[in-house]
Amino acid sequence: MAALRIRDAVADDAGAIADLIRQFSAEDGQASPITPEEVLRNAFGPRPRFFVIVAEEAARIAGYVLYYPSYDTDHAARGFYLQDVYVRPEARGRGIGRALMAEAAQRCLQDGGLYLFWNALEGNAGGRAFYRAIGAREEPVVTLSLQPESLRVLAAMRAQER
Secondary structure, eight states, X not given: OOOEEEEEOOGGGHHHHHHHHHHHHHHTTOOOOOOHHHHHHXXXXXXXXXXXXXXXXXXXXXEEEEEEEXXXXXXXXXXXXEEEEEEOGGGTTSSXXXXXXXXXXXXXXXXXXXXEEEOOOTTOHHHHHHHHHTTOOOOOOOOOOOOHHHHXXXXXXXXXXX
């Protein structure tokens, strides 16, 4: 087994990151439209919207954590929201996910944060078991979202009020 290297993603990783995001999305029954250009613009542009930590084995990215800084009023503290935590299927079971999560935890604490927060699909039994094994607890939370069309409708309501 090749040595595992955990590192910050760099702009040259944008294509591999986009591929992994699409693979992760497909495993969840979705089809992410993300492109390498989106990754470049949003992770490495002048105003980054997210950060990526990668796990690399034999010069190939085996997994990643995509996160962004957040603030939680329940903790009155800073932390990180983990948008994606993903390890290629063929690389699972070797400690890569644990190493990525440990790195995210360490960076969060170094940034003055007190928590990591993320969501998992209810049907993702393997992922949820992994998260419990590293000490995560499941919270009784319902995730809500406004998707593109409903987001536009709500924004238009506000614009009409002005």
